[in-house]
Amino acid sequence: MSSTDFPPLKNDLILRACRGESIERVPIWIMRQAGRYLPEYKTISSQHSFFEVCRTPSLACEVTLQPVRRFDLDAAIIFSDILVIPQALGMQVDMVANEGPCFPQPLKVPDDITKQIDRTRKASVELKYVYEAITLTRRTLDGQCPLIGFSGAPWTLMSYMIEGKASATMSKAKRWLYSYEKESHDLLNLLANFVIDHLVEQIAAGAQLVQLFESHCSCLTPDLFNRFSFTYLCQIAKGVREELSKRQLPSVPFIVFAKDAHYGLQDLAATGLFDVISLDWTITSTCIQSLRNENSKIVLQGNLDPCALYSSKENLEKFVREMLQVFGTKKYIANLGHGIYPDMSTDNVKWFIDAVHEISKEMNDSNEEKA
Numbered sequence: 001m002s003s004t005d006f007p008p009l010k011n012d013l014i015l016r017a018c019r020g021e022s023i024e025r026v027p028i029w030i031m032r033q034a035g036r037y038l039p040e041y042k043t044i045s046s047q048h049s050f051f052e053v054c055r056t057p058s059l060a061c062e063v064t065l066q067p068v069r070r071f072d073l074d075a076a077i078i079f080s081d082i083l084v085i086p087q088a089l090g091m092q093v094d095m096v097a098n099e100g101p102c103f104p105q106p107l108k109v110p111d112d113i114t115k116q117i118d119r120t121r122k123a124s125v126e127l128k129y130v131y132e133a134i135t136l137t138r139r140t141l142d143g144q145c146p147l148i149g150f151s152g153a154p155w156t157l158m159s160y161m162i163e164g165k166a167s168a169t170m171s172k173a174k175r176w177l178y179s180y181e182k183e184s185h186d187l188l189n190l191l192a193n194f195v196i197d198h199l200v201e202q203i204a205a206g207a208q209l210v211q212l213f214e215s216h217c218s219c220l221t222p223d224l225f226n227r228f229s230f231t232y233l234c235q236i237a238k239g240v241r242e243e244l245s246k247r248q249l250p251s252v253p254f255i256v257f258a259k260d261a262h263y264g265l266q267d268l269a270a271t272g273l274f275d276v277i278s279l280d281w282t283i284t285s286t287c288i289q290s291l292r293n294e295n296s297k298i299v300l301q302g303n304l305d306p307c308a309l310y311s312s313k314e315n316l317e318k319f320v321r322e323m324l325q326v327f328g329t330k331k332y333i334a335n336l337g338h339g340i341y342p343d344m345s346t347d348n349v350k351w352f353i354d355a356v357h358e359i360s361k362e363m364n365d366s367n368e369e370k371a
């Protein structure tokens with residue numbers, strides 16, 4: 001079997017939703033669906049470090065499949081992290097238990113870029129383990145559902161590389177945008193080109209959709225977003241398509257998640273460069289309607305507040321019903337508005353997934369009767 005021969009797909013709901021086709025029920029996957037809320041993930045992570053799991057294709061594959069075995073999910077997402085990119089470029093990143101990622105030597109001044117980043121590094125070499133994990137996982141999935149590849153977007157990566165860890169204000173990284181504008185663009189451009197290669201390699205290895213995570217928009221102004229995020233999101237979407245066509249690889253649906261960029265969503269949709277716009281839970285139903293009305297092709301993803309998973313099953317069902325009424329059942333992928341938290345109940349996750357399937361099917365059936 002060559003690396004491009006994969007088992008036929010048994011569930012292509014999410015791909016059909018991306019093409020705007022009529023589907024029997026709304027597809028669903030969950031951001032951070034593999035992770036610490038699953039006991040079987042905790043077993044693996046008690047035996048191996050986080051980056052060891054990422055770097056060992058058989059372990060990354062196992063962890064990717066855990067949620068897909070347990071729940072009726074319509075997509076798997078490869079187990080990896082956005083911070084494999086700064087690592088691949090030469091920076092040290094540690095995963096500190098219960099705290100998250102930590103860079104012992106973050107970038108402080110622009111001169112650190114040349115000292116700490118090796119521009120000659122290639123994604124195809126440094127991140128080969130991700131691509132091997134994708135090929136293995138796609139085969140092992142045996143067509144159960146499509147496999148999503150992903151990357152962090154340049155501004156989110158740059159902010160971690162400067163802050164060194166999670167930060168509420170991002171003031172160190174924002175200082176760069178205001179005081180080292182040219183050097184910030186240089187770094188963002190370098191990251192954007194690396195992200196293009198990383199996404200194309202994931203698609204070449206078997207990823208059937210890709211998602212770009214721009215998680216740190218809450219601290220940007222609309223103007224900073226336009227100049228330091230939007231530009232690079234567009235550069236990446238264009239670059240990936242061009243490279244896929246050069247390499248004669250098939251195009252795959254491109255999802256962009258610019259968390260908290262409510263001020264930039266209409267512009268992102270209007271570019272026509274993204275197939276799917278993923279929304280966080282702060283987006284109003286009016287905004288959702290106008291995204292739909294002004295961009296007839298756009299597919300939307302989201303956006304249940306992850307904390308709604310703490311509610312009773314009865315209330316959860318009500319929230320799902322409301323969400324489906326706002327988004328409708330076409331051109332829509334159900335998801336949370338951000339990643340699931342480690343203390344969430346697997347029972348409620350199952351309830352959420354099944355409710356999306358059942359209620360959307362009911363809605364479709366009753367629409368057909370009316371028609």
Ligand code: 1CP
Pocket residue numbers: 030031032033034035036045050077078079080081082083095097098099100101150165166167213215339
């Ligand atoms: O199941 C999946 O979703 C696939 C795996 C995945 C993905 C898509 C992981 C595993 N990380 C990510 C993306 C990611 N990583 C993002 C973008 C999505 C988002 O906004 O949440 C970000 C910002 C990170 C950075 C990161 N890595 C954080 C966030 C820190 C912060 O600033 O608040 C954390 C906690 C990690 C570690 C991590 N990555 C993934 C897991 C399961 C974990 C927990 C590590 C553990 O096991 O302790």
